[in-house]
Amino acid sequence: MAFTLYNAPQSTCSQRVRFVLNAKDLPFAEIKLNLLEGDQLKPDYLKLNPNGVVPTLDHDGAIVIDSTVITEYLDEVVPGSSFTPDDPVKRARMRTLMHFIDEMPAASVRVPTFNLAFLPTFQKMSREDFTAMAESKPLRREFMLTMGQTGFPKAEMDAALARLRRSWERMDAEIAASGGPWLLGRDISLADVAAMPALVRMHDLDLADWQDLPRVVTWFDNIRAQQAFQPTYYHGSLLSDRFPHLREKGAKTA
Numbered sequence: 005m006a007f008t009l010y011n012a013p014q015s016t017c018s019q020r021v022r023f024v025l026n027a028k029d030l031p032f033a034e035i036k037l038n039l040l041e042g043d044q045l046k047p048d049y050l051k052l053n054p055n056g057v058v059p060t061l062d063h064d065g066a067i068v069i070d071s072t073v074i075t076e077y078l079d080e081v082v083p084g085s086s087f088t089p090d091d092p093v094k095r096a097r098m099r100t101l102m103h104f105i106d107e108m109p110a111a112s113v114r115v116p117t118f119n120l121a122f123l124p125t126f127q128k129m130s131r132e133d134f135t136a137m138a139e140s141k142p143l144r145r146e147f148m149l150t151m152g153q154t155g156f157p158k159a160e161m162d163a164a165l166a167r168l169r170r171s172w173e174r175m176d177a178e179i180a181a182s183g184g185p186w187l188l189g190r191d192i193s194l195a196d197v198a199a200m201p202a203l204v205r206m207h208d209l210d211l212a213d214w215q216d217l218p219r220v221v222t223w224f225d226n227i228r229a230q231q232a233f234q235p236t237y238y239h240g241s242l243l244s245d246r247f248p249h250l251r252e253k254g255a256k257t258a
């Protein structure tokens with residue numbers, strides 16, 4: 005079995021897939037796309053992934069896209085070290101949480117990410133180049149145009165941070181209900197993998213605001229202690245590795 009992963013080091017969706025590949029000890033060739041330079045919008049890549057986003061998995065020539073779909077696919081084709089519960093009711097619960105995570109924290113984390121990390125790059129572009137780049141994005145055109153070259157306004161940033169905070173509260177409630185330490189109880193599942201990158205991102209942006217939610221604090225420690233975590237977050241995978249301005253004091257309020 006040969007796996008090739010088209011991805012980007014700092015892409016949160018890519019990190020989910022790298023984590024599962026690493027946890028299952030599956031060797032994979034990694035093709036790194038430069039998202040700020042538009043590698044994901046080139047015609048050859050769009051043939052693989054018409055959404056113009058990473059990640060994309062090539063498994064012996066079969067193309068699978070969308071990070072949660074890829075992680076489920078990997079659990080199906082390589083069932084060892086499974087992240088999917090046997091019980092169909094628990095499996096449904098896991099998928100419900102994965103939908104929630106995609107809709108809430110995974111979507112909301114893009115606002116602080118773009119405002120704090122990517123905006124300076126977009127501000128250096130001419131208005132024409134920025135608009136052309138935004139309009140060439142199949143999935144994120146309106147998102148980019150709304151952000152523009154001045155960034156999301158404070159109200160939008162506050163709303164995203166509020167949605168993120170509600171996500172951690174929901175995680176805390178889920179862990180309490182399942183008995184923990186993971187979202188579904190004793191065993192780590194794809195729902196935990198789906199949530200991981202948003203928390204790592206907020207921690208990296210110095211915006212972690214779950215210290216008063218002890219179950220989430222423990223969850224975050226536990227996921228970072230997983231053997232698959234370090235190889236997933238190799239050097240260059242954090243935004244602060246690539247954008248040192250984020251390490252400057254006060255960056256998060258910029």
Ligand SMILES: N[C@@H](CCC(=O)N[C@@H](CS)C(=O)NCC(=O)O)C(=O)O
Binds near residue numbers: 016017039
């Ligand atoms: N639902 C997709 C979303 C993928 C996605 O948004 N990927 C981002 C990186 S995390 C991307 O490639 N962005 C490129 C762009 O916005 O042009 C998935 O989970 O794979």
